[in-house]
Amino acid sequence: EFLNINFPAKSKIKGIKICKAGKRVYNFEAHSNVNPRGVEYYWLAAANLDFEDEKNSDIALLKKGYATITPIMLDLTAYERMKKVKKWLKANDE
Numbered sequence: 001e002f003l004n005i006n007f008p009a010k011s012k013i014k015g016i017k018i019c020k021a022g023k024r025v026y027n028f029e030a031h032s033n034v035n036p037r038g039v040e041y042y043w044l045a046a047a048n049l050d051f052e053d054e055k056n057s058d059i060a061l062l063k064k065g066y067a068t069i070t071p072i073m074l075d076l077t078a079y080e081r082m083k084k085v086k087k088w089l090k091a092n093d094e
Contacts, residue, residue, distance in 0.1 A: 006058055007067035014065040021070045022057030025050040 004021060007013060027050075031043045051059045058068040 001071065001073045004058065004070040004072050005068070006062050008062060008065050012065045013067055016067045016069065017056075017061045018069050018071075019056055019058050019061055020054075021072065022054050022059030023052040024059075025052065 026046045029045050029047045031045060032040060033043060034040050054060060058070050061068050
């Protein structure tokens, strides 16, 4: 767990809000390049970064001049799919 803290310019801070994280929309582009040794590599770049305008999200509140604090917890496990994957694995194990 960690805290995501955002703040506007010091002169514009109206206060501090505890809030949910807003949703960012990333459009990635892959650029093919060749390094000085002649090896091809790819550079991923975020292009046209956009935000969903959600009321009371960190993004919306930051735009209104508030510093924001969002507690973040990462667990990307799709628990509801675990049984399905176990069944699939068992069916393909025969």
